[in-house]
Amino acid sequence: MSTGSDVSGDLTVTIGQYSSAGRKAANQDFNGILVPVQPALGLKGIAVALADGISSSAVGAAASETAVKSFLSDYYATPDTWSVKTSAQRVIAAANSWLYAQTRRGADPNDADRGYVTTFDALVLKSRMAHLFHVGDARIWRVSGWSLEQLTEDHRVVVSAAESYLGRALGANARVEIDYHVVGIEAGDTFVLTTDGVHEHVRPRDVVAAIAQAATLDAAARAIVEAALAAGSQDNLTIQIVRVESVPAGAPADLLGEAEGLDPAPLLDPPAELDGFRLVRILHSGPRSRVYLAVEAETGAQAALKVLSLDLRDDPAQRKRFVMEEWIARRIDNPHVLKAHPRAGRRSHLYTVMRYVEGQNLTQWMRDHATPDLETVRGLVEQLARGVQAFHRREMVHQDLRPDNVLIDTAGTVQIIDFGATTVAGVVEGDPRIDPAEILGTVQYTAPECFLGAPANAGSDIFAVGVITYQMLTGRLPYGDAVPRARTRAAQRRLRYTSALTVRPLLPVWVDGALRKAVHPDPLRRYTALSAFVHDLRHPNPAFTDGRRASLLERDPLLFWRLLSLVLGLVALTLAAILIAGPRR
Structure with a gap:
C-alpha cells in the first residue's frame, strides 16, 4: 500500500508486509510500520521495525511484540531536537533493560534461552537518509539491480555446521550493543527486512523478481513467504518491503508550522498594536532584530516581542533561524533558559514572543x-552552566554564548537568551540545506576548531563559557583578538593563553588552571563536560596544584618575552662593548 503525506516535497513511501507462523503452532515474529503526519514526519521520519523472538522461549512472542511496539511508540515520544541515532538507541x-529485567524476575532468571529474548531490526527513513539499527540475525537489505545488498551483519556465532547460537539479542544481557548504519536514499530505492525463516530459504534474486512482478508490495511479501515455505522453511516467516516514492528536495514541509510561511511583522513605532499585543517601548534595536516590551491586552502579561530587521527579512535562512528561536524555547524547560510566552494564538505576521x-x-x-569576587562569579557560572547543559541534553548547541546573550534578573537568576544561532541535531539531519560548519556565533567567543571548518558541538559551548568566566574575572579575553585570525592548525598552535593571574594575582593557581583548560585551543585537551569545569572552579584539581606559583611565562607571556628580549639586548651590548674595547696590552 502507498502511504505518506500528500504535501509536495514530503518523504513518501509504498509499503508491503506479511508474517506467518509457518509450520509452527505460534508466530513469535512481530513487525510494524508507522508513518506519521507532519510535523513528526519531518522531525522523526518513518519507522519500520521487525523482531524475532527466540524459539526456545515460551515468552519469545511477548518479547518480540514488546520490542516492536515500544520502539514505534517511544521513538516518537523522544524530544524533537534529538537525532535519529540518539532517539532510537535510547x-x-x-526496551532491552525491560526485557532483561523480566527474564531476571522469571522462573529461570539465569537461562536466557527461556527468557524475554528477541532479535530486533529497525529502519528509520528521514529526509534523504535511511538509519539502520540492528541486533541479532534478522536482516535489512536494499534492492540493487536484480539482487539484494545486505546492509546488516548477522550476530550469530557458528560452532559447527550443525550448531550455532545468537551472539547478540535484546533481553539477553543487561546492556546491548546496537549496530548503527546510515545510507543515503533516493526515489525508487527499495528496502527489505526479513527474519531468518525467509532469507535462509529464498534466494535474493527471487525476492527481487517477486517484488518486480507482483501487483502490490503486499502481494510480493506474501509470495516470498509462500516461496520460503515451499522451499522447506520450518521457522516463523516475516518480511517487510518499503519502496521510497519521493524524498524532500529541501527542508521538511511544515517543520515549524504555519509561522514559517508568514510575512515578517513590520517595524512599528510604539505605542502600537499587533495581534492583541500593545507595544509599549523598544527594548533593543540591532542589525538582526528589534525587540519590544509588549503587553498582552487580554491578560495584562508582559512579553518581549521580537521582529526581524528589514535587511534580513528576504533571506530564507535568516527567517528560518528567526522562527526556530521560539520553537527551541518551547522545547526546553529550565529556569536558566528564557521561556517562550505561553500564548500561542494565530498570528497575522512572523514574529516571536518570549x-x-x-x-x-x-x-x-x-x-x-x-x-x-570569585564566589559571585562561581555562582553565576554555575547557573549559566545549568542552562547550557539543558541545551546539550536535547542535542542542541547554542553556538552564540556571549555576555550580551546572558540575562541576570532582579533576583540574580541567570537566563540564556537568543537562540538564532542554535543548531538542533534533529533539524540539521532533516534539512540538507543546513551547513553545520557555518560560523553563526560571535567570533570572540567561537571555539578555534570552528575556524578550521569543524561543526560546533558541546565542546564549542564549553569554550565560550570558559571565555565568559575568564572575562568576568579579568575584564579581558584569554587570547585577546588572536583566535578569529588563527585559521590554520599551525596558527592555532601558536596561540598563547594569558594567565588570569596577570590581572588577578591573588586568584588561586588552580582556578587559573581550570580556566586554561576550559579555553584550550585543542578541543581534545579541553573539558568534555561543563560539570567538570564548574567543579574545578570550587575544588582544587591536583593537576593544577603542583605547589608552585605559576611562572612569569604562564602568567604574562608578553612581559616574559619583553624582559627576555631586554636581557638579550643588554648581553649583546655588553659583548659588543667588549669587542670594541679589544684585548688589553
Whole structure:
C-alpha cells in the first residue's frame, strides 16, 4: 500500500508486509510500520521495525511484540531536537533493560534461552537518509539491480555446521550493543527486512523478481513467504518491503508550522498594536532584530516581542533561524533558559514572543562589577552552566554564548537568551540545506576548531563559557583578538593563553588552571563536560596544584618575552662593548 503525506516535497513511501507462523503452532515474529503526519514526519521520519523472538522461549512472542511496539511508540515520544541515532538507541536500550529485567524476575532468571529474548531490526527513513539499527540475525537489505545488498551483519556465532547460537539479542544481557548504519536514499530505492525463516530459504534474486512482478508490495511479501515455505522453511516467516516514492528536495514541509510561511511583522513605532499585543517601548534595536516590551491586552502579561530587521527579512535562512528561536524555547524547560510566552494564538505576521525578564545582561553587569569576587562569579557560572547543559541534553548547541546573550534578573537568576544561532541535531539531519560548519556565533567567543571548518558541538559551548568566566574575572579575553585570525592548525598552535593571574594575582593557581583548560585551543585537551569545569572552579584539581606559583611565562607571556628580549639586548651590548674595547696590552 502507498502511504505518506500528500504535501509536495514530503518523504513518501509504498509499503508491503506479511508474517506467518509457518509450520509452527505460534508466530513469535512481530513487525510494524508507522508513518506519521507532519510535523513528526519531518522531525522523526518513518519507522519500520521487525523482531524475532527466540524459539526456545515460551515468552519469545511477548518479547518480540514488546520490542516492536515500544520502539514505534517511544521513538516518537523522544524530544524533537534529538537525532535519529540518539532517539532510537535510547529507546532500544530501554526496551532491552525491560526485557532483561523480566527474564531476571522469571522462573529461570539465569537461562536466557527461556527468557524475554528477541532479535530486533529497525529502519528509520528521514529526509534523504535511511538509519539502520540492528541486533541479532534478522536482516535489512536494499534492492540493487536484480539482487539484494545486505546492509546488516548477522550476530550469530557458528560452532559447527550443525550448531550455532545468537551472539547478540535484546533481553539477553543487561546492556546491548546496537549496530548503527546510515545510507543515503533516493526515489525508487527499495528496502527489505526479513527474519531468518525467509532469507535462509529464498534466494535474493527471487525476492527481487517477486517484488518486480507482483501487483502490490503486499502481494510480493506474501509470495516470498509462500516461496520460503515451499522451499522447506520450518521457522516463523516475516518480511517487510518499503519502496521510497519521493524524498524532500529541501527542508521538511511544515517543520515549524504555519509561522514559517508568514510575512515578517513590520517595524512599528510604539505605542502600537499587533495581534492583541500593545507595544509599549523598544527594548533593543540591532542589525538582526528589534525587540519590544509588549503587553498582552487580554491578560495584562508582559512579553518581549521580537521582529526581524528589514535587511534580513528576504533571506530564507535568516527567517528560518528567526522562527526556530521560539520553537527551541518551547522545547526546553529550565529556569536558566528564557521561556517562550505561553500564548500561542494565530498570528497575522512572523514574529516571536518570549517572556519578559526585568534585569540586565552580563555585559552591563560586568561594567557595574569591574572586579567581582570569585564566589559571585562561581555562582553565576554555575547557573549559566545549568542552562547550557539543558541545551546539550536535547542535542542542541547554542553556538552564540556571549555576555550580551546572558540575562541576570532582579533576583540574580541567570537566563540564556537568543537562540538564532542554535543548531538542533534533529533539524540539521532533516534539512540538507543546513551547513553545520557555518560560523553563526560571535567570533570572540567561537571555539578555534570552528575556524578550521569543524561543526560546533558541546565542546564549542564549553569554550565560550570558559571565555565568559575568564572575562568576568579579568575584564579581558584569554587570547585577546588572536583566535578569529588563527585559521590554520599551525596558527592555532601558536596561540598563547594569558594567565588570569596577570590581572588577578591573588586568584588561586588552580582556578587559573581550570580556566586554561576550559579555553584550550585543542578541543581534545579541553573539558568534555561543563560539570567538570564548574567543579574545578570550587575544588582544587591536583593537576593544577603542583605547589608552585605559576611562572612569569604562564602568567604574562608578553612581559616574559619583553624582559627576555631586554636581557638579550643588554648581553649583546655588553659583548659588543667588549669587542670594541679589544684585548688589553
